[in-house]
Amino acid sequence: MTTRREVLKWGAVLPALGTGWHGAFAAAPPNNALGLDAMLVDTRFPGALAVADAPVPVMQFAGDVTRVWFDELDARWRQPGFVLGGITGSDALFVLEVLAQHQGRKVISRVALDLPPVNGVQAVRWIIAPHHPSVTA
Amino acid sequence: MDAATFADGLAAMRSAVGDEWVFDLPADLNTYRDFYSVLWGEPEEKVASAAVAPANVEEVQAVVRVANERRIPIYPISTGRNLGYGGSAPVLSGSVVVDLKRMNRVLEVNEDNCSALVEPGVSFFDMYRHLRESGSKLMMSVPDPGWGSLVGNALDSGGGYTVSGYRGHFEAVCGIEAVMADGELLRTGMGALPGSETWQQYRMGIGPCLDGMFRQSTLGVVTKMGFWMFPTPEAWLSGSVSVLRYEDLEELVRIANELEYGNLFNGMPGFGSPVLTRENPIAMTMIPEPEVMNAMVQESGVPAWSFSPNFYGPERVIREQWAYVKSRFEHIPGVQFAETGFVDLPLSPEDMERIHKPRFGIPSLEIFSVGSRGYGNFNPSDGHIWFSAVIPRSGQGIIDANRVMRSECERLGLDLFMFAPAVTCWTRSFVLFAAVPVYKDGRNAHLRDAVREIIRTCAEHGWGEYRCPPAFMDDVMDAYSFGDHKLRRVNEAIKDALDPNGIISAGRYGVWPERYRHMRRTGGEA
Ligand SMILES: Cc1cc2nc3c(=O)[nH]c(=O)nc-3n(C[C@H](O)[C@H](O)[C@H](O)COP(=O)(O)OP(=O)(O)OC[C@H]3O[C@@H](n4cnc5c(N)ncnc54)[C@H](O)[C@@H]3O)c2cc1C
Numbered sequence: 001m002t003t004r005r006e007v008l009k010w011g012a013v014l015p016a017l018g019t020g021w022h023g024a025f026a027a028a029p030p031n032n033a034l035g036l037d038a039m040l041v042d043t044r045f046p047g048a049l050a051v052a053d054a055p056v057p058v059m060q061f062a063g064d065v066t067r068v069w070f071d072e073l074d075a076r077w078r079q080p081g082f083v084l085g086g087i088t089g090s091d092a093l094f095v096l097e098v099l100a101q102h103q104g105r106k107v108i109s110r111v112a113l114d115l116p117p118v119n120g121v122q123a124v125r126w127i128i129a130p131h132h133p134s135v136t137a
Numbered sequence: 138m139d140a141a142t143f144a145d146g147l148a149a150m151r152s153a154v155g156d157e158w159v160f161d162l163p164a165d166l167n168t169y170r171d172f173y174s175v176l177w178g179e180p181e182e183k184v185a186s187a188a189v190a191p192a193n194v195e196e197v198q199a200v201v202r203v204a205n206e207r208r209i210p211i212y213p214i215s216t217g218r219n220l221g222y223g224g225s226a227p228v229l230s231g232s233v234v235v236d237l238k239r240m241n242r243v244l245e246v247n248e249d250n251c252s253a254l255v256e257p258g259v260s261f262f263d264m265y266r267h268l269r270e271s272g273s274k275l276m277m278s279v280p281d282p283g284w285g286s287l288v289g290n291a292l293d294s295g296g297g298y299t300v301s302g303y304r305g306h307f308e309a310v311c312g313i314e315a316v317m318a319d320g321e322l323l324r325t326g327m328g329a330l331p332g333s334e335t336w337q338q339y340r341m342g343i344g345p346c347l348d349g350m351f352r353q354s355t356l357g358v359v360t361k362m363g364f365w366m367f368p369t370p371e372a373w374l375s376g377s378v379s380v381l382r383y384e385d386l387e388e389l390v391r392i393a394n395e396l397e398y399g400n401l402f403n404g405m406p407g408f409g410s411p412v413l414t415r416e417n418p419i420a421m422t423m424i425p426e427p428e429v430m431n432a433m434v435q436e437s438g439v440p441a442w443s444f445s446p447n448f449y450g451p452e453r454v455i456r457e458q459w460a461y462v463k464s465r466f467e468h469i470p471g472v473q474f475a476e477t478g479f480v481d482l483p484l485s486p487e488d489m490e491r492i493h494k495p496r497f498g499i500p501s502l503e504i505f506s507v508g509s510r511g512y513g514n515f516n517p518s519d520g521h522i523w524f525s526a527v528i529p530r531s532g533q534g535i536i537d538a539n540r541v542m543r544s545e546c547e548r549l550g551l552d553l554f555m556f557a558p559a560v561t562c563w564t565r566s567f568v569l570f571a572a573v574p575v576y577k578d579g580r581n582a583h584l585r586d587a588v589r590e591i592i593r594t595c596a597e598h599g600w601g602e603y604r605c606p607p608a609f610m611d612d613v614m615d616a617y618s619f620g621d622h623k624l625r626r627v628n629e630a631i632k633d634a635l636d637p638n639g640i641i642s643a644g645r646y647g648v649w650p651e652r653y654r655h656m657r658r659t660g661g662e663a
Contacts, residue, residue: 064501064505064506098218098284132157
């Protein structure tokens with residue numbers, strides 16, 4: 001039986017893990033070498049598209065994830081596979097993470113980027129990958 | 138509960154739903170925490186001991202029976218997006234969350250009856266996609282974030298922004314199926330009559346109407362729910378009636394109420410103060426004394442109060458209605474009228490870009506990006522709780538609620554992101570809404586004490602919350618104290634009779650089964 005303490009401890013550890021993994025991510029292997037199937041870029045951050053520099057399909061949005069999730073990600077996340085990398089505001093990642101978890105996916109890497117915040121919103125670079133057996137390829 | 142019984146129960150649940158649909162690793166359980174919890178990271182934080190995701194009614198029944206036989210507390214959720222009111226975490230720590238996300242079938246949309254029957258995992262987005270793809274002529278009502286479920290949102294008494302009778306989401310419920318604590322299946326209303334075709338037509342059936350037994354309740358796991366839906370109207374019109382004096386508010390609200398109760402407009406009305414929301418459109422400042430407010434209006438030229446009626450229907454009908462509505466306010470000195478919006482439906486791509494989508498039953502997640510558009514410092518992804526008290530539907534109601542809330546928040550040092558004293562999602566009521574920021578550090582202890590004090594202050598004025606986060610459920614229920622807390626006592630008598638082992642949603646809205654009653658206010662772990 002998992003105790004309350006274990007759950008709380010895990011929650012505290014996750015962000016640190018994400019930053020660690022980003023070390024490799026930030027060492028700039030091409031995005032497809034990371035196994036990404038697509039990139040998602042939040043165009044509120046002027047430098048984000050340049051940073052994305054991806055040989056994989058790049059989807060764009062500006063703050064509100066509704067359209068890109070409803071038109072693209074929802075269907076892809078219902079199928080097995082599909083590793084998504086992103087450079088978005090922390091607010092958009094919050095929403096995507098909740099949606100992803102619902103479909104058996106997890107944020108496996110996240111790190112705050114050194115881009116100027118937009119109205120207090122920080123840019124974050126992240127990877128969301130399938131995790132539950134129903135969607136792992 | 139001893140570890141062996143729990144492990145045995147979890148093993149039985151695994152055989153009922155399949156190994157991969159039972160979650161008990163910390164990494165998985167972290168996703169069932171309430172990310173807006175006012176107890177975040179503290180020993181009292183309410184967390185699940187496991188989660189189980191059944192795929193159909195039979196599996197739900199099996200899970201409930203396993204839990205009942207072993208007295209394992211369970212906590213059903215539909216999509217678990219109840220952010221601001223508890224997220225997907227249980228009220229009683231140690232409960233097993235029954236996550237119904239896999240039961241996501243739209244079972245029926247009846248175009249002629251304008252109704253739907255859905256499973257709990259159907260999100261507003263799922264339903265919207267279904268309506269679009271089937272070419273439906275129906276419109277649904279949605280809350281601001283569309284990622285929640287029709288069932289979970291209605292069960293917690295959520296609200297939307299569309300038409301009267303539909304936008305108070307539980308008000309549009311017609312027919313419920315629920316797995317009771319003994320594992321048996323109950324259907325309410327006409328659903329109890331085998332072969333009836335009227336489950337989503339006549340809500341009451343025979344005898345006491347039991348739909349209400351499942352609202353904000355601890356009595357069953359809801360597995361199907363019927364909803365009345367609205368035929369998509371031909372057009373929408375929005376107007377504003379603005380008045381210039383502090384003294385005009387009472388008359389403004391009185392006439393608006395009469396017009397709404399007489400069905401002269403059917404959309405959600407807005408009540409606000411343009412002059413008191415100049416700095417931040419989503420947070421009304423303290424209402425000053427009459428002469429001060431009137432001087433502010435004179436200096437700025439900005440109206441004191443506004444009432445915004447909304448109309449859905451054929452264009453020539455709603456234009457006539459708007460003309461009549463205006464005529465009822467013409468006697469107020471200096472009154473100003475404006476048509477603030479008109480669109481034909483279905484929406485054109487251009488209209489789609491400029492409207493508030495939930496007003497048209499279109500689910501959206503846009504609310505989570507308002508922070509970056511400079512709406513004060515409201516950033517929903519940082520976390521907040523909703524404080525939402527029912528106040529009298531009158532001008533004086535708005536003034537009193539605004540002043541009490543503003544002065545209490547100032548005295549107690551409580552920040553508000555958003556403050557609207559008269560939200561009208563629910564038929565015939567004003568609900569005072571405030572979004573209070575939540576922290577991920579030690580400041581939450583003060584926040585909890587302050588909110589409790591405000592709950593008590595509101596109760597002294599006769600105002601009670603319509604909904605609240607789990608940390609405050611006992612306090613809110615305490616306020617409904619008529620007849621030495623007869624309401625709670627009756628609820629708990631029903632609870633003990635229908636769920637003698639106290640397994641379902643213990644503690645929700647202050648209703649504790651006998652077994653856990655000692656945890657009232659103090660909380661604890663099963
Ligand atoms: C920025 C922001 C804006 C918001 N705006 C609105 C708004 O406009 N209107 C509004 O209503 N809410 C609003 N909310 C609150 C909340 O997000 C929504 O109400 C959301 O729809 C609730 O989550 P859900 O639908 O996933 O319900 P769930 O979390 O699944 O359910 C809510 C509760 O109901 C009970 N329950 C659920 N399913 C069952 C079942 N099958 N059987 C028995 N009991 C069950 C459980 O106790 C559960 O905790 C807002 C939140 C945020 C953060």
